[in-house]
Amino acid sequence: MAHMQPAVYPINTPVAQNSDLAPETRLRLQQLTDSLPDVPARLRVLGHGLLDLGLTDLALNCFGRALLADDLDDATHLGLVRTYLQKGSRDQAMSHLEIAISLRPEMRDLRVILADLLCDRHHLRRALDQLAHVLADEPAHAGARRGLANILQNVVLAVRNGDADQSGVSHDPSFSGINAAGAGRRKGKAAAGMMVWNSDVAPVPDKAQTAAQIWYWCEPSHPAIS
Incomplete structure (x- = not known):
């Protein structure tokens, strides 16, 4: 079964203004969240919808339950990345992003x-x-x-x-x-050296080979510095 491509969200995702959201509406959303079965796909859909409304705490509950159901689902980790970014917790967002990268290195x-x-x-x-x-x-x-x-x-x-x-x-x-x-x-x-990007390095076709050094130290006399 093919793995669905998880969505990638921008870093600075705008948080919707929900200051006028009625308390009974919040209660209904909470009840809806609690009533969902622990199916990661359903929890993620609701979680992203809650994030669109700026309800990060309810969204965190959804993604947290999805993570407990399957902690190797990269889409759930990406949902947590978006949640923590909206909460302003960048360190936690980066931790889940690194996990998602380890699960989907081709992305x-x-x-x-x-x-x-x-x-x-x-x-x-x-x-x-x-x-x-x-x-x-x-x-x-x-x-x-x-x-x-x-x-x-x-x-x-x-x-x-x-x-x-x-x-x-x-x-x-x-x-x-x-x-x-x-x-x-x-x-x-006299100027000191610096790290220089080697744009001529091509991808190594054989994974057994050692990749070329892409960044290298450039001495002060190099034209790239002067």
């Missing part, structure tokens, strides 16, 4: 979403690792290329404007070379 879009979340929390090296994993298998992947371009653009602008601390770049040790390069240029010193 490259999930790694792009995880990279976006990691960038938001200033874990830039981990974000680059996720994008590199996607681009190694599919160099033309639009989402991964766009995510990589956004990261590099933000880093370049931060170094150029001298506000790397505000951008979060300085919080990630993998970008210490870029920070040092920017600081060296501002102070008239």
Whole structure:
């Protein structure tokens, strides 16, 4: 039986305004949730509907019950990702997203979403690792290329404007070379090296082979830095 393709939701899913929702309506929705059998597919459908209404607590109950029924269902973990994002719990959202990736490694879009979340929390090296994993298998992947371009653009602008601390770049040790390069240029010193993306690396056809190094250290004399 073919596994259905789980839906991928944007990171900043808008939460519907439900301040005018009548108490009796909330009660009916709660009763509907409690009356559903522990069938993950049904619970997920109701959970996403509740998220559309901004009722994250009821949605969390639905997805939690679905998870208890089948903790290896990637669609349930993705539903929890959406729920925790709407609740503002990004660490928990990333945990379930990583589980979903381990269950469906062929879904490259999930790694792009995880990279976006990691960038938001200033874990830039981990974000680059996720994008590199996607681009190694599919160099033309639009989402991964766009995510990589956004990261590099933000880093370049931060170094150029001298506000790397505000951008979060300085919080990630993998970008210490870029920070040092920017600081060296501002102070008239020789620029340090930095990590450079090797766009010429093609996917390795034989899984037994060792994949080429996609990110490599570039010395100060390299034209890419000057």
